[in-house]
Amino acid sequence: MLLEVKGLTKRFGGLVAVNQVGFSVEEGKITALIGPNGAGKTTLFNCISGFYQPNEGEVLLNNSNIIGQPAHKILQKGLARTFQLVRNFEGMTILENIMTAAHVHSGQNFLNSLLFLPSVKKSEKELKEKANDILKFLNLAHVADKYPNEISYGQKRLVEIGKVLATDAKLLLMDEPAAGLNDSETRTLVDTMREIQKTGKSILIVEHNMKFIMELVQKIVVLDFGQKIAEGTPEEIRNNEKVIKAYLGGGKVNA
Numbered sequence: 240m241l242l243e244v245k246g247l248t249k250r251f252g253g254l255v256a257v258n259q260v261g262f263s264v265e266e267g268k269i270t271a272l273i274g275p276n277g278a279g280k281t282t283l284f285n286c287i288s289g290f291y292q293p294n295e296g297e298v299l300l301n302n303s304n305i306i307g308q309p310a311h312k313i314l315q316k317g318l319a320r321t322f323q324l325v326r327n328f329e330g331m332t333i334l335e336n337i338m339t340a341a342h343v344h345s346g347q348n349f350l351n352s353l354l355f356l357p358s359v360k361k362s363e364k365e366l367k368e369k370a371n372d373i374l375k376f377l378n379l380a381h382v383a384d385k386y387p388n389e390i391s392y393g394q395k396r397l398v399e400i401g402k403v404l405a406t407d408a409k410l411l412l413m414d415e416p417a418a419g420l421n422d423s424e425t426r427t428l429v430d431t432m433r434e435i436q437k438t439g440k441s442i443l444i445v446e447h448n449m450k451f452i453m454e455l456v457q458k459i460v461v462l463d464f465g466q467k468i469a470e471g472t473p474e475e476i477r478n479n480e481k482v483i484k485a486y487l488g489g490g491k492v493n494a
């Protein structure tokens with residue numbers, strides 16, 4: 240199993256935001272984490288990616304517990320995440336933004352960069368090639384030299400995905416990748432995600448857009464009030480009584 244979450248609990252004062260949650264992400268599969276507003280999805284995501292320290296439980300990445308490790312160490316072990324809000328360096332072109340993300344895995348140390356050794360020059364060239372390949376893969380080659388404020392919102396979301404691809408991580412955590420996209424952008428995103436899956440990556444998504452999830456993923460984990468209430472294929476989840484009740488009970492579904 241690529242990722243295994245076991246008995247994970249996160250409390251904020253008296254509030255149990257995530258309560259003894261366990262599930263797994265299989266290699267090469269797309270898994271979704273869904274649930275009504277306030278169910279604990281983001282908190283769980285933050286615990287998995289090292290942004291929060293859970294109170295209890297384990298997060299095993301390739302059988303090694305990553306709890307307590309800083310986010311950059313977790314990234315080096317092969318887990319990268321996108322953010323719900325688009326974060327780009329505004330003063331850099333799209334190509335440079337992707338190159339910056341790829342730099343995390345380039346192996347260059349700071350002193351080499353300062354001295355601008357030949358190896359750095361070579362590595363810069365490789366980074367540029369890699370970033371260009373990623374932009375081509377995402378059909379964004381035509382915006383490589385543009386600045387973030389010159390591209391559309393849908394393109395920005397793809398750039399965000401490009402940045403996690405640039406890290407070479409095996410497991411990608413995506414925080415609401417379809418948020419704010421129109422129908423045609425969402426369809427493009429479904430195709431892009433399938434192409435990413437074909438390259439052997441595994442993906443864990445938090446997402447409110449149920450149509451997007453039902454069409455794309457192989458497994459769904461459902462949270463409600465911090466607890467896992469169901470886990471299964473889209474078909475199983477669609478017909479699950481507990482899930483239907485949780486969403487009818489006040490949660491928002493953009494189905």
Ligand SMILES: Nc1ncnc2c1ncn2[C@@H]1O[C@H](COP(=O)(O)OP(=O)(O)OP(=O)(O)O)[C@@H](O)[C@H]1O
Pocket residue numbers: 251254256274275276277278279280281282283
């Ligand atoms: N930093 C925090 N401090 C205190 N309480 C928090 C914090 N973060 C989240 N919570 C609470 O924990 C619970 C779970 O919140 P969380 O944001 O994880 O849910 P969610 O499923 O991601 O919701 P949404 O779909 O609205 O983003 C909520 O009751 C929320 O108010």
